[in-house]
Structures are given as structure tokens and as C-alpha cells.
Amino acid sequence: MHTTPGPPAPPSLLRRVPPGLWLVLLWLAVTVYTLVMDTRMMDPWHFVFGGPRSRMTGWPMLTVAGALVAAAGLLTRRTLLALALLLTGTVVTTTGISVKDIPLLQFLPVIVAxxxxxxxxPRRTSAAAGAMALGVLIGYALTRSLLGMPVEVSTAATVVLTTVVAWLIGNSIRQSQLHEEALRARAAEAAVTAERLRIARELHDMVAHSVGIIAFQAGMGGRVIDTQPAEARRALGAIEATSRETLSGLRRMLGTLRRPVALEPAPGLADLDRLVATAGAAGVRVQVRRLGEPRPLPGDIELSAFRIVQEALTNVVRHARTDRCRVTVGFGEADLSVEITDEGRGPGDGRAAGYGIVGYGIVGMRERAALLGGSLTAGARPGGGYRVAATLPVPAPVAAVR
Known part of the structure; x- marks a missing residue:
């Protein structure tokens, strides 16, 4: 039963939160944590900023820093501008809380961003962002050093290394995503190529078989039209029937391509009687033997077996110069065997030369067998005639898991 997929599930609450808001919340968390720890380490008179004088300038600086960080959170689409505002807010915050260097905790929002x-x-944008972050860290330390202020080299080095590691982690994630996208694109391209090859093979097998029958009937009708009008009319009827069947097949295939949902069943071993009738209309009697116990087989195996028999019978009609051939289908325990033999006398048995080297008949049959892990041999028989034999492995049925 066909079911229509429902609408996709809405994203979770955490995924609905924009990255800019997470950035602002992280800055608030680390700033509040720093203020609380400062309050615990100092006496109540100094409060947060070390004294009344610094307190008078500290709160306004924190207010400015908060405004800059909030603006950075709103401008996430303008990446470099948002990062510049965040870096400026971080420097203002560090100055407001009167610490020697930019601490790792206070620089954490920048590292995450x-x-x-x-x-x-893209790489160019991320490289510019990394250069901006490192430039601020190094410039802040150099400025303090030039002004004669103490600089904690170990703290600055730790923050710089952490920033570099954060950029490398993000860049590796980006490269992994690009690699996965490239693999998906290649897989889609390979699937399209395989489908085109399959369609081309199906068209070749169907059209080549029908055109071979039509050419044979037209030649025979042309030779007997004056002496045997009844045979000529029969040949014309066979040409008409084959042409209509081919056109119908082409229409079905085009319809399948336009409407992929309405797939028609592919031909299989149950349709061998149709091939026998077509070859009989062309003057070749086909004897079909089935060895073993017939059973349902996977669709790709049945389709390949049908196409191999179809191509081989086309070669018999066009090149064998005989009025009979034999098709043997063997159902083995682990494989399916197909053999087509005749006793014809082609010109130097041109099937071996014309189809094995120049044309695509034998090559196409070998490709079909090889794609399923099987094998195909084709060549002249020692006693005369021609033989095509294919073996297609049948996968073992998978037991149902209860």
C-alpha cells in the first residue's frame, strides 16, 4: 500500500536557539562566574573591581562590553564583523575586571565562535577569523608589555594554543563535511551513470533483436514476392507485428522514465515463449528444454537470462543460416545456466568476428553475466554451429529472523 510521508518533525528546542544567542549566554555565564569568583577572593569594600575608583569605571565598561557582545550575537550572518565586535567586547570586559591578561575563561566565547x-x-573566512583572534591576543600582550605592565606569558601562550586548536578542530569538521558531500555527489553520479548504461543496454537488446527479425523477414519477402505471394504476405505480417511490439516496448520504457513510480514488470524466463514465437515467425524453430526444478528467481537474474537468450536468438536468425536451434535452461541449486546452440553455417561463422570484436552483442551478454558474478562463453562448436553458454549464480535465500 502506498503511503504518503508526513511532514518532517520540528527541530528540538535547543536547535531552534540561534548560534548568536548561545554566544551571548556563554559570555554572560563566564562573566558572571569571573565576577563571583572575584567577589569571593576580595573583601566586601573592594567589591568587584578592586576599589571605589575602579568600580566607577568597571560597570560602564562591562555595560559597553555587553552591548558589543549582544550586537555580535545579532550579526551572525556577517561573520567577520560579528567576530570583531565579540573580540572588542572581550577586551573591554578584561579591562573592566582589571586582570593582567585575557584569561582563558573570558576568551572562551571567542574560542567557541x-x-x-x-x-x-569557507576556508578564506575562517582563516581571516583565526588571524583576527590571534592578532587581538598578541596585540593585547604586546601593548601591555610596551606600557610596562606585567604580562603572564604562560597564560597568553595557553590562550593562543587553545585558539589554534579550536580553529583546527572546526576546520577538520568542515573538511569532513566537504568530503562526505563529495562522496554523496560521486555516488549520485555513479547511480545516474549506471542507470543510463542499463537503459542503453535494454534499448540495444530490444531494438537489435527486433530489427534483426525485421531485416530477415524483409529479405525473405523480397526474394519470394513474385513466386510465393503468400509467404511474402506472411513476412510482411511478421514485420508489422514485430514493429508494433518494438514501438510498444519503447513507449513503455519512455513512460517508465517519465513516471518512475509506475514501473512495469521486467521480462523474465516466463517470457521465453514470446521469444520462441518471434523467432518462429522469422523461420527459426526453437526447442526449449528446462532442466531441474523451475522456481522463482531474483528479478535481475531472470532479466539477464532473458536478454542473453534474446541476443543469442537474434544472432541465430541473422547469421546462422539455419532453421532450428535449441535453448536449454538449467535450474541448479546455486546457479542458473542458459545454453543456446545451433547447427548453422554462417560465413566463417561471422558471429564470432562481427559480434565479438566489432559489435556489442557478445560484449553486452558478457557484461550482464559479469555484473551478476557469473560467466559467459561464446564460440563455434567443434562439429559445426555456434554455442552460447552462461552461468549466473543464484544467492541463497535469507532465512527470516523471528
Whole structure:
């Protein structure tokens, strides 16, 4: 029963939160944590900023920093501008809380933002963002050193290394995503190529078989039209029937391509009687033997067996110069065997030369067998005639798991 897929499930609440809001919340968390720890380590008179004088300038600086970070959270689509505002807000925050260097915890929002940028933006943008972050860290340390202020080299080096590692992690995530997209594109391209080859093979098998029958009937009708009008009329009727059947097959295939949902069943071993009738109309009697116990087989195996028999019978009609041939289908336990033999006398048995080297008949049959892990041999028989034999492995049925 055909079911229509429902609408996709809405994203979770956490995924609905934009990255900019997460950035602002992270800055608030680390800033509040720093203020609380400062309050615990200092006496109540110094409060947060070390004294009344610094307190008078600290709160306004934190307010400005918060405004800059909030603006950065709103401008996430303008990546470099948002990062510049975030870096400026981080420097203002560090100055406001009166610490020697930019601490790792206070620089954490920038590190997270840089990792996100490297994972989601092109290499040029992420490299510029990384250069901006490192430039601010190094410039802040150099400025303090030039002004005679103390600089904690170990703290600055730790923050710089952490920033580089964050960019590398984000860049590796980006490269992994690009690699997966390339693999999916290649898989889609390979699937399209395989489908085109399958369609081309089906068209070749169907059209070549029908055109071979039509050419044979037209030649025979032309030779007997004056002496045996009844035979000529029969040949013309066979040409008409074969032509109509071929056109119907082409229409079905085109309809399948336009409407992939309405697939028609592919031909299989049950349709061998149709091939026998077509070859009989062309003047070749076909004897079909079935060895073993017939059973349902996978569709690709039955289709390949049918096409191999079809191509071989086409060669018999066009090249064998005989009025009879034999088709043997063997149902083995682990494989399916197909053999087509005749006792014809072609010109130097041109099937071996014309179809094995120049044409595509034997090559196409070998490809079909090889795609299923089987094999195909074709060649002249020692006692005269021609033989095509194919063996197609049949996969063992998978037991149902209860």
C-alpha cells in the first residue's frame, strides 16, 4: 500500500536557539562566574573591581562590553564583523575586571565562535577569523608589555594554543563535511551513470533483436514476392507485428522514465515463449528444454537470462543460416545456466568476428553475466554451429529472523 510521508518533525528546542544567542549566554555565564569568583577572593569594600575608583569605571565598561557582545550575537550572518565586535567586547570586559591578561575563561566565547566559524564557513573566512583572534591576543600582550605592565606569558601562550586548536578542530569538521558531500555527489553520479548504461543496454537488446527479425523477414519477402505471394504476405505480417511490439516496448520504457513510480514488470524466463514465437515467425524453430526444478528467481537474474537468450536468438536468425536451434535452461541449486546452440553455417561463422570484436552483442551478454558474478562463453562448436553458454549464480535465500 502506498503511503504518503508526513511532514518532517520540528527541530528540538535547543536547535531552534540561534548560534548568536548561545554566544551571548556563554559570555554572560563566564562573566558572571569571573565576577563571583572575584567577589569571593576580595573583601566586601573592594567589591568587584578592586576599589571605589575602579568600580566607577568597571560597570560602564562591562555595560559597553555587553552591548558589543549582544550586537555580535545579532550579526551572525556577517561573520567577520560579528567576530570583531565579540573580540572588542572581550577586551573591554578584561579591562573592566582589571586582570593582567585575557584569561582563558573570558576568551572562551571567542574560542567557541572561532570553532563554529571554521566548521561552517569557507576556508578564506575562517582563516581571516583565526588571524583576527590571534592578532587581538598578541596585540593585547604586546601593548601591555610596551606600557610596562606585567604580562603572564604562560597564560597568553595557553590562550593562543587553545585558539589554534579550536580553529583546527572546526576546520577538520568542515573538511569532513566537504568530503562526505563529495562522496554523496560521486555516488549520485555513479547511480545516474549506471542507470543510463542499463537503459542503453535494454534499448540495444530490444531494438537489435527486433530489427534483426525485421531485416530477415524483409529479405525473405523480397526474394519470394513474385513466386510465393503468400509467404511474402506472411513476412510482411511478421514485420508489422514485430514493429508494433518494438514501438510498444519503447513507449513503455519512455513512460517508465517519465513516471518512475509506475514501473512495469521486467521480462523474465516466463517470457521465453514470446521469444520462441518471434523467432518462429522469422523461420527459426526453437526447442526449449528446462532442466531441474523451475522456481522463482531474483528479478535481475531472470532479466539477464532473458536478454542473453534474446541476443543469442537474434544472432541465430541473422547469421546462422539455419532453421532450428535449441535453448536449454538449467535450474541448479546455486546457479542458473542458459545454453543456446545451433547447427548453422554462417560465413566463417561471422558471429564470432562481427559480434565479438566489432559489435556489442557478445560484449553486452558478457557484461550482464559479469555484473551478476557469473560467466559467459561464446564460440563455434567443434562439429559445426555456434554455442552460447552462461552461468549466473543464484544467492541463497535469507532465512527470516523471528
Amino acid at each position: 572561532l570553532c563554529y566559524i571554521a566548521a561552517t564557513r
